[in-house]
Amino acid sequence: MSNELQPKVVIVIFGATGDLAKRKLFPSIYRLYQSGKISENFAVVGLARRPWTDEILRENVANSIKEAVSPNEDLEEFISHFYYQSFDVTDDSSYSGLHALINELEGAYQTEENRVFYLAMAPEFFGTIANKLQEYGLKDFAGWSRLVIEKPFGTDLKSARKLNKQLRAAFDEEQIYRIDHYLGKEMVQNIEVIRFANGIFEHLWNNRFISNVQVTSSETLGVEERARYYDTSGATRDMVQNHMLQMVALLAMEPPIKLTTDEIRSEKIKVLRALRPIDPKEIDNFFVRGQYGVGKIDGETVPAYLDEDDELENSNTETFVAGKLLIDNYRWAGVPFYIRTGKRLAEKSTKIVIEFKDIPMNLYYKKDKDRHPNLLIINIQPNEGITLCLNAKKSGSGSLAEPIQLAYNHNEVPGINTPEAYEKLLYDCMIGDATNFTHWDEVALSWKFVDTIINEWSNNTADFPNYRSGSMGPDAADELLAKDGFHWWSI
Ligand SMILES: NC(=O)C1=CN([C@@H]2O[C@H](COP(=O)(O)OP(=O)(O)OC[C@H]3O[C@@H](n4cnc5c(N)ncnc54)[C@H](OP(=O)(O)O)[C@@H]3O)[C@@H](O)[C@H]2O)C=CC1
Numbered sequence: 001m002s003n004e005l006q007p008k009v010v011i012v013i014f015g016a017t018g019d020l021a022k023r024k025l026f027p028s029i030y031r032l033y034q035s036g037k038i039s040e041n042f043a044v045v046g047l048a049r050r051p052w053t054d055e056i057l058r059e060n061v062a063n064s065i066k067e068a069v070s071p072n073e074d075l076e077e078f079i080s081h082f083y084y085q086s087f088d089v090t091d092d093s094s095y096s097g098l099h100a101l102i103n104e105l106e107g108a109y110q111t112e113e114n115r116v117f118y119l120a121m122a123p124e125f126f127g128t129i130a131n132k133l134q135e136y137g138l139k140d141f142a143g144w145s146r147l148v149i150e151k152p153f154g155t156d157l158k159s160a161r162k163l164n165k166q167l168r169a170a171f172d173e174e175q176i177y178r179i180d181h182y183l184g185k186e187m188v189q190n191i192e193v194i195r196f197a198n199g200i201f202e203h204l205w206n207n208r209f210i211s212n213v214q215v216t217s218s219e220t221l222g223v224e225e226r227a228r229y230y231d232t233s234g235a236t237r238d239m240v241q242n243h244m245l246q247m248v249a250l251l252a253m254e255p256p257i258k259l260t261t262d263e264i265r266s267e268k269i270k271v272l273r274a275l276r277p278i279d280p281k282e283i284d285n286f287f288v289r290g291q292y293g294v295g296k297i298d299g300e301t302v303p304a305y306l307d308e309d310d311e312l313e314n315s316n317t318e319t320f321v322a323g324k325l326l327i328d329n330y331r332w333a334g335v336p337f338y339i340r341t342g343k344r345l346a347e348k349s350t351k352i353v354i355e356f357k358d359i360p361m362n363l364y365y366k367k368d369k370d371r372h373p374n375l376l377i378i379n380i381q382p383n384e385g386i387t388l389c390l391n392a393k394k395s396g397s398g399s400l401a402e403p404i405q406l407a408y409n410h411n412e413v414p415g416i417n418t419p420e421a422y423e424k425l426l427y428d429c430m431i432g433d434a435t436n437f438t439h440w441d442e443v444a445l446s447w448k449f450v451d452t453i454i455n456e457w458s459n460n461t462a463d464f465p466n467y468r469s470g471s472m473g474p475d476a477a478d479e480l481l482a483k484d485g486f487h488w489w490s491i
């Protein structure tokens with residue numbers, strides 16, 4: 001592997017004792033090491049307040065890797081690259097100590113003064129950390145410096161702007177990598193390839209041939225240990241503002257003139273600009289909110305959202321959102337993009353269904369209601385793949401048709417070991433490829449769109465709970481499509 005693709009780097013993780021570092025970051029860095037994408041020229045500095053030592057951090061790193069992947073005999077060597085510093089991000093004295101440690105590691109590991117600062121911390125600290133990194137001269141060296149920012153990026157457009165201003169006072173836009181982990185998923189990345197590398201789809205990819213698009217991301221888990229965060233967020237901020245709108249942008253964008261970061265981002269931005277704003281008076285015609293009640297998941301009774309934590313007792317927070325988006329441009333005028341996401345739903349699955357328009361006269365089905373439109377299904381997770389639903393002659397005599405499926409399951413291809421989203425994104429960041437990170441303009445436009453919905457809902461108390469755990473959300477989500485003559489495809 002060339003040096004360019006095998007980055008030399010010191011990765012500084014703010015929040016190294018936290019959940020994200022443990023579950024996602026440590027295993028991802030290990031997988032990059034296992035696959036040779038990083039070699040011996042790297043070191044990781046873990047920062048958090050608790051008084052850990054290098055040894056305690058290394059033990060935690062090893063345990064988290066053992067839980068996530070099967071380690072090789074290289075695990076000991078790998079964890080020896082990890083160093084810990086007890087660090088309070090609000091305390092100035094911590095930053096000078098960090099400076100000294102990074103300098104020492106850059107000498108020892110020959111990392112050419114390349115630095116990734118990964119903020120795996122509560123968002124209220126993002127601005128402070130960026131500012132201190134600048135103030136203490138930690139980011140201006142001979143190599144490159146990149147700042148990775150976790151979600152949530154603000155809680156509305158106003159707060160996102162404020163945060164962005166703070167970050168931009170210290171880092172250039174090109175140095176800021178805003179993570180949306182859905183953009184690291186194999187099949188989300190595949191959307192562009194499926195569209196732009198296949199003549200049979202791209203020619204049909206418009207309002208003349210597509211009747212509607214459906215994007216569903218359902219979870220069986222409830223709010224888990226994150227009640228405090230989630231209750232101030234809700235499904236709209238947690239999933240719609242970022243992951244759902246990013247998938248819509250990839251589905252709807254024009255072909256970029258080149259496969260470069262700027263060109264792809266610029267096409268996605270145009271889609272977000274073309275989203276028809278929701279008129280608050282019309283919100284019920286376009287968006288449905290829900291909150292889960294008691295129900296059964298995998299045969300086990302699970303509590304209602306309101307009973308998950310004492311703090312949630314009178315919560316008006318939505319754990320489910322369904323919406324109809326209209327993209328006012330030449331390609332998509334008149335085609336609804338339906339989105340749906342929620343917690344405690346019937347299955348854990350993320351799926352995109354492209355429903356094609358019916359042919360003008362179908363001779364092969366006896367009744368209208370028997371017709372089966374052609375569907376292209378992009379399975380994002382858990383089974384990665386694509387399915388094309390067609391009609392073919394029913395076997396035996398006569399000439400009636402029946403629906404058939406052509407399916408490609410990515411997970412069943414021998415030798416394919418799909419990298420985790422975080423692994424890919426971390427690597428992209430280290431090689432300076434920001435394509436699958438969100439540009440500020442995308443973040444701002446997404447907030448602008450969802451702010452109207454959030455404001456309207458926060459001013460009106462809903463009649464919650466309104467869906468059973470283990471179902472697919474409130475009935476109103478089905479009615480949203482039914483009134484347009486469609487239904488959610490459960491394939
Ligand atoms: N967990 C997940 O799956 C996901 C998380 N995220 C985002 O990632 C970020 C981190 O989340 P998560 O890991 O779950 O959070 P945790 O609460 O588990 O971890 C927070 C970390 O911050 C450290 N910390 C808190 N205050 C300070 C301080 N003043 N100085 C230094 N360190 C401090 C804590 O360690 P200590 O107490 O030792 O100081 C801990 O390491 C958040 O922005 C979250 O929204 C995004 C997507 C998924």
Ligand SMILES: O=C1O[C@H](COP(=O)(O)O)[C@@H](O)[C@H](O)[C@H]1O
Binds near residue numbers: 219238239350
């Ligand atoms: O960002 C988030 O995503 C997860 C769902 O991610 P997935 O990769 O498991 O589909 C969601 O559970 C969480 O609430 C949200 O913050």
